[in-house]
Amino acid sequence: NAGVTQTPKFRILKIGQSMTLQCAQDMNHNYMYWYRQDPGMGLKLIYYSVGAGITDKGEVPNGYNVSRSTTEDFPLRLELAAPSQTSVYFCASSSGLFAEAFFGQGTRLTVV
């Protein structure tokens, strides 16, 4: 069982560069989420989706964009990388509002 797969695992970006963090799940979950985790902090929700074609902002959406063209994939786009976006990014999926959220292994992003 692959579960939630994130790529890449590590990435270094220069200020102003762009990149897409990939997230794929094979559990046919409708709900998908992107979180960022800063050192010593909890998980902050960036964007979420309740189904293909539907996305919504979370607590910290500025500087990011998402799309959900299929049930399986939920990529996160950084358009103009800034040092404040240095963080560990987690993608998660769940089958419903009150169901277990399954997390990927995370992407460690450094912006220099």
Added chain:
Amino acid sequence: GENVEQHPSTLSVQEGDSAVIKCTYSDSASNYFPWYKQELGKGPQLIIDIRSNVGEKKDQRIAVTLNKTAKHFSLHITETQPEDSAVYFCAASSGSARQLTFGSGTQLTVLP
């Protein structure tokens, strides 16, 4: 929006002792309270959850209690073992919010 506070931020216990982590939440509409365990270099993993119509739930050495009136819930781990060492996160969610709000995490260290 929802605000979840978690205490303590770090907790050290001797192997075999109990550990208690406490969380408070602000939104009285929240009705789902999961706990996640995050091991080093991995994504969070659900260990137990509770819904608002239940005051306590147990699963072997782990239990969660919920006091809706006071808006707080706690994680209890009995007979701690070294493999319990990890970061633990509480979270809260309401159906209308369609998202989980996480606490800031507790680093639990079980000393042999």
